[in-house]
Amino acid sequence: MALILIIETSTTICSISLSYKNLLLKNINCYNLYFQHINRLHLFIIKILKSCNFEFLFLDAIAFNNGPGSYTSLKIGLAIAKGISYALNIPLISFQFQPSLKELYNNLLILIKDKYSQYNILYFEKKIFFNINKYYLFKLIKKNIIKTFFLYTRYDLYLELSNILKLKKINYYFINTKYFINIVYYKYKKHLFFKDKLYLKYNYI
Known part of the structure; x- marks a missing residue:
């Protein structure tokens, strides 16, 4: 058992x-x-x-x-x-x-935020990119390359991003x-x- x-x-x-x-x-x-x-x-x-x-x-x-x-x-x-x-x-x-999700998904973005800063980690084509700037991030979203967000974050960041994610019809998940x-x-x-x-x-x- x-x-x-x-x-x-x-x-x-x-x-x-x-x-x-x-x-x-x-x-x-x-x-x-x-x-x-x-x-x-x-x-x-x-x-x-x-x-x-x-x-x-x-x-x-x-x-x-x-x-x-x-x-x-x-x-x-x-x-x-x-x-x-x-x-x-x-x-x-x-x-x-992070390693667990990398095995389950590809081409996804993880948003991490603490009290003082924010980190972006991108898994794209089996490569890892850290601290992606907003310009590059929006470019990937516009081209429909990034379709999944994992909000490994404080709940307040979700409230800030929810309208954008829904508008772009991007799948977003909380840590679970x-x-x-x-x-x-x-x-x-x-x-x-x-x-x-x-x-x-x-x-x-």
Whole structure:
């Protein structure tokens, strides 16, 4: 059996999924302007298990996003994942947003924004481009080369961009744990777990 709980807390968006192998059973997301993970994540975990008629003891592994993202948000996600892993003695799996999406999609743009700056990362024809300037970005959009945006970002940036994205009829997605089910299950099958749970290194913006 491979019942896996997946936690995502790297941005203001809080997302968790429950999967069996590579099948999504349930997904819960919270989109807001403020970081609410500490208040909601435990409740979401209890809710998602109850809605699928499972108990904590049924979990075979727990996965979490290892960054990049908000420093405090990542610490909260890691602490909860480690606590459940220790209590149930189940494997701990980590995944990273950018490499995971690169395997799932091509010709997409990721918008990342923290409190002080904004980063654009473009996956185009199996190449990676960082900090794309606006002129080049609009040129790609005009030529209908870029058709998918992943808003790995604070929710306020989405509010700024939503009208433009809808006008250009561009598909846009928020970070969501359901996009990482295949990656997490692959790591579970290959036993790519954290061996040392006492110290976890993570990335942050």
